[in-house]
Amino acid sequence: MSPLDRREALRRLGRAGLGAASAPLWFESLAALAQEHAAHGAPPAPAADWAPKVLDAHQDEMVAALSELIIPETDTPGAKAVLVNRFVDAVLDDADEADRKSFLRGLEWMDARSRELFGDEFLKASPDQKTALLTILSSGKNTALEDQIGVEFFAAIKAMTIQGYYTTEVALRQELHLDGQLFHAEFRGCGHPEHGGAPAAPPRKAP
């Protein structure tokens, strides 16, 4: 595959996950399920019988590690806890062949680059080394030819991590503090005189 094809493939792969970004209306409905489901908050119990369809064990571990580096556990769970790796595997399984190959080549590149820089594969690099490599790839200004595969790969896995993380119930409630419902009695708009809106009216009765 030529570099251009690969770039396009990675771009497409990143964009395939962009659905929720361009259609914000979907989003709050997510919150609804969170509210309906009583057992909210806890990360999903890992299905014991899950096995990746595309990734091998090493690749799967890398994806999990990379996703956690992108969205780590802080005061809320991170990408690993909500199993973003499983989402990435599902997307890769659905992806067109060229896109899938590009992604897997990106993972290989990460190991190779890590060996060059740190003397060992990516997973065995120290936390500081991992961060250093991702910093190089995410700067937005890295035009070094030798890093292009990595830059494009990082953009793709970052987009997939964002999609995979924020579309979980956990992220919705704990990270975004959204508790929307699927059913609302009304839509309340602007009630601020400083925006030109009418002062808030008393809530209307549900129909």
Added chain:
Amino acid sequence: MSTEAFDAVIVGSGASGGWVAMQLAEAGLRVAVLEAGRKLDPAVDFTEHKLAHDMPLRGQKQPPKAARREQEIQKLCYQCDEYAHHLFVKDTENPYTTAEGMPFAWIRGRHVGGKSVTWARQSYRLSDYDLKAASRDGFGMDWPIGYAELAPYYDRVESFIGVSGQAEGLPQLPDGRFLPPMELTCGERLLQRAIKDGFGRTLTIGRTAILTRALHGRPACHYCGPCSRGCATGSYYSSPASTLPAAERTGRLTLIPNAVVTHVEVDDAGRCRSVAYVDRLTRAPREAFGKIVVLCASALESTRIMLNSRSDRHPNGLANSSGALGRYLMDHVMGGGAKGTLPVLKGAPDSRANRPNGIYIPRFRNLEDRHPDFLRGYGYQGSARQEKWGHAFRLPGFGASFKNSVRERPWTISLGGFGECLPRFENYCELDPERVDAWGIPVLRFHVAFGDNERRMVKDMADCAEEMLRAAGAEDIERTEEMSLPGLAIHEVGTARMGDDPRTCVVNRWQQAHDVPNLFVMDGSVYPSSACQNPTLTIMALASRACDYLVDQLRRGAV
């Protein structure tokens, strides 16, 4: 299959077919509705209450792999995604061809309800600025009717389907019989004030066929958001939720799904005798007999049926003595607009409910003045809202600081134009001499391209959107001015235009074929010019007017 004759055989069950079925059945006619697709099951097919994590690919923006291969064209539509791709046709079964270098996107839904299940619901009246545009600027042909003749039918349709909106008193966008308007967001209020003060332009809440209170037994909207995936409560207008049940209640409706119409059969006098179709499931040929045939199959499908109904009496296709059939194909031009952020609203919380509607800035070009670069005009649709997490894709970095930065949810605002496309003889469709669809029916071949007028209009859309967003205090403004692919507005109209002159028009002012008195065409194909407003409301108002005439003619024994 019975060979009984219906009073009217209606082809198509979408927005207009549903309306026509209801009005004719309520007037006492026995009607058959032929629908090429299946009946939908809301419990299975409607997915508006599915959440991203209910979906294997979390609501991915494109169909899953297997369906994707069958929907190479349909997937260009933003609604043809993991949730709703089954509401769009398979391109592999329903192919078409395009002339070299003239791409055209034909987005379709074949099921009971047609595109009324997936439409964007925006409902605007045309005015005499639109209907008499040719008289004002000399291009093309006026509509044979004026606003005064159409207004009572807009009233009738709006009163039945329910359209929420705000009266504004604008001559170019006449007010309707509105249900209470949905509310504007903070950012939309800011823009509304800025463009009124700065440019004398109006921003109004979208006029939408969504109920803001219960109407005719249909409950009000519950603001879940994604209408394009169906509506369990039938709170937006779709024929299966409103007009078709009303038709059914008369006891005079026969709905025939899976009836893929091939052509209209004529008798020795050249009048419609029956509608021939193929059973989609068994492929058996069938016929439905009627005194009247009404085509409501969508602009391009109705024209395809007429083109494929060649006979000795109609050698160039049914009702095509003018040679205008297939000609003057139009779709609204999109692509000009701008988006930005509204830092001034930082911290102003958005509503938790999902307003399935946006804003509208009615046409302001070429009303009383004359723009130097282009004819006609455009309206903007858009919205301002607080992002939830979609902005994360645009934020730099990774790690805890990145995650934290996503928590700062910015307000974003966007405007995109929908512009009038000039009616041109050289934009046309014809039957492809070689290719057939899955049922052996010749497919359409398109020769369609936007021209310089559309190109210059799109530039103006971007210029004006940018200056208005700036006036509202927007920052990080990004312009778009890449002309859309023809067809992608899914506002395709024309190809069987209405007019008084049988030498240049396919149907008369009552949407009755000039050449065939018992053939009526009641969908977007009859548009002589496209205006810039979303067409469905007008298609229905026209159909209602034509139905009145049809019933009257039938009673007099004149058809």
